[in-house]
Amino acid sequence: MTHRNWLTAGVMCAMIVVAAGAYFYSERPTSADSRAMVLPVDPTPLVVATKNGDRSFSIEIADTDPEREAGLMFRQDMADDHGMLFVFEMQQQVNFWMQNTPMPLDLIFIGQDGKVRAVKHGEPQSQAIISPGVPVRFVLELKSGTAARNGIEYGDLVRHPAVGTISGPGVRPADNGDAPNSGGG
Known part of the structure; x- marks a missing residue:
C-alpha cells in the first residue's frame, strides 16, 4: 500500500512539473512560434544624450x-518612444538581419563605453546583414526614423543601468571599439 502511494505521488509530481513547464514555455514565444516576443518594460528609461538634448525611451x-534571437520578430508596431536593447556578454562584432520582422527599424550600435558607434536602417523581412563594422556591446532597436527625428548620431552617449563603461566587465583590454574587427558575431 505504501509503495502505491509513493508511485501515485511521483506520477502526480511529474504531471505538475510537465504542466508548469508547458505553461511557462508557452508564455515566452520564440522566433519559431511566429508570434511576437514581448519582454517586460524596464522601469528605468534609456536616455540618449544628443547635441540637441536628452532623448528618453522605454525599453525591453x-x-x-x-x-536576442527573437528580438522584435513578428512585432507589428510599437510606440515611437519605445525600443529593445540587446545586451551582449562582451564587446564583439555583431550581425543583425530583419527576417520575420515586419516593421522597419533603426539599429543603433553602442560600444562598451556607451557611445553610439553606428546608426543603421533595417528593411522589413530582409535577410541582408546589418553590421556596424566595429565591435559593440549593445544594440538599440527603435522604429524607423526615430534616430533621425531625435538627432541620434555617432558619438552620442547612451545612459542606462544595463549599459556599462569601458572599464566594466565584458571588454577585452585591447578592444576599445574604435577599430574594425573582421570576426563574426
Missing part, C-alpha cells in the same frame, strides 16, 4: 540568447 532588454 534582450540579454539572453533566445531573447
Whole structure:
C-alpha cells in the first residue's frame, strides 16, 4: 500500500512539473512560434544624450540568447518612444538581419563605453546583414526614423543601468571599439 502511494505521488509530481513547464514555455514565444516576443518594460528609461538634448525611451532588454534571437520578430508596431536593447556578454562584432520582422527599424550600435558607434536602417523581412563594422556591446532597436527625428548620431552617449563603461566587465583590454574587427558575431 505504501509503495502505491509513493508511485501515485511521483506520477502526480511529474504531471505538475510537465504542466508548469508547458505553461511557462508557452508564455515566452520564440522566433519559431511566429508570434511576437514581448519582454517586460524596464522601469528605468534609456536616455540618449544628443547635441540637441536628452532623448528618453522605454525599453525591453534582450540579454539572453533566445531573447536576442527573437528580438522584435513578428512585432507589428510599437510606440515611437519605445525600443529593445540587446545586451551582449562582451564587446564583439555583431550581425543583425530583419527576417520575420515586419516593421522597419533603426539599429543603433553602442560600444562598451556607451557611445553610439553606428546608426543603421533595417528593411522589413530582409535577410541582408546589418553590421556596424566595429565591435559593440549593445544594440538599440527603435522604429524607423526615430534616430533621425531625435538627432541620434555617432558619438552620442547612451545612459542606462544595463549599459556599462569601458572599464566594466565584458571588454577585452585591447578592444576599445574604435577599430574594425573582421570576426563574426
